[in-house]
Amino acid sequence: MGYLPEKRGVYRKMKMVDFLLHMGVLKGLTRADAKRRGLQWLERVGLAEVAKKPREELSKGMQQKVQFIAAVIHTPELLILDEHFNGLDPVEMRLLKALIEAEHARGCTVLFETHVMPQAEAMCEHIVMIHQGRKVLDDTLSGISAGHQRNAIQLEPLKPASEVPASVRALPGVLSIEPQGRGYRIALAERTDLPATLAALAREWPPAKLEIVRPSLEDIFIDIVGTDINREHLA
Structure with missing residues (x-):
């Protein structure tokens, strides 16, 4: 098992190559293998130059990448990550995401905890949501x-329009049309024939973008626990 905690645990005075050697040996590697793997991983994540530097000379993002290496240096079958993108800039986040996906591709089961639901939505195959200790x-x-x-559609007109065409408002199943971002959110009645409605919209109001609105994980979570949240605010 490999574990990347939210709180960084890189030893303050130890050089990074020695830290990774130490963690590798604790996880069953020989000293030679642990050092070799540690140096290879530092090279892989663009940190070869910090091999002989202590933690206090590293940025938070660098520390997070070193700690990720410590979690996977022994090629675990299960990898547990806790808020693993903390302290990373967008470039570093993309790199770490690719490394996690590579671990999964080799057969490692990856379990991670996060409050940032778009991250979970982008990376996970299976989701467990917990609210107040209850699944x-x-x-x-x-x-x-x-x-x-x-039952909603997002439409961005091909050409800017000062108002919604009357023929669109009159389409069967259209309940309301509200501006949203660069386009419009079109709410539909239940059991509306979506393929027919999409075709009619494209015909009556040529779109630059036309898509069925799917709720995000954040929307779904709020839908599920919204009653509890409202109750807490009223208490």
């Missing part, structure tokens, strides 16, 4: 989406 959702990402559909 409120446990399903695959595709299963969650299928079970929480919303």
Whole structure:
């Protein structure tokens, strides 16, 4: 098992290559193998130059990458990550994401905890949501989406329009049309024939972008626990 905690545990005075050697030996590697793997990983994540530097000379992002190496240096079968993108800039986040996906591709099971739901939505196959110590959702990402559909369409007109065409408002099943971002959110009645409505919209109001609105994980979480949140605010 490999574990990357939210709180950084890189030893303050130890050189990074020695830290990784130490962690590798603790996880069953020989000293030679641990040092070799540590140096290879530092090279892989663009930190070869910090091999002989102590933690206090590293940025938070660098420390996070070193700690990730410590979690995977022994090629674990299970990798547990806790808020693993903390302290990383967008470039470093993209690198770490690619490294995590590579670990998963080799057969490692990856479990991570995060409050940033777009991250979970972008990376996870299976989601468990917990609210106040109680599991409120446990399903695959595709299963969650299928079970929480919303009857709405997002349309961005091909050409700017001062008002919504009357023919669009008159389409069967259209309940309301509200401006949102660069386009419009079109709410539909239940059991509306979506393919027919999409085709009619494209015909009546040529779009630059036209898509079915799917709720985000954050939307779904709020839908599930919203009653509890409202109760807490009223208490």
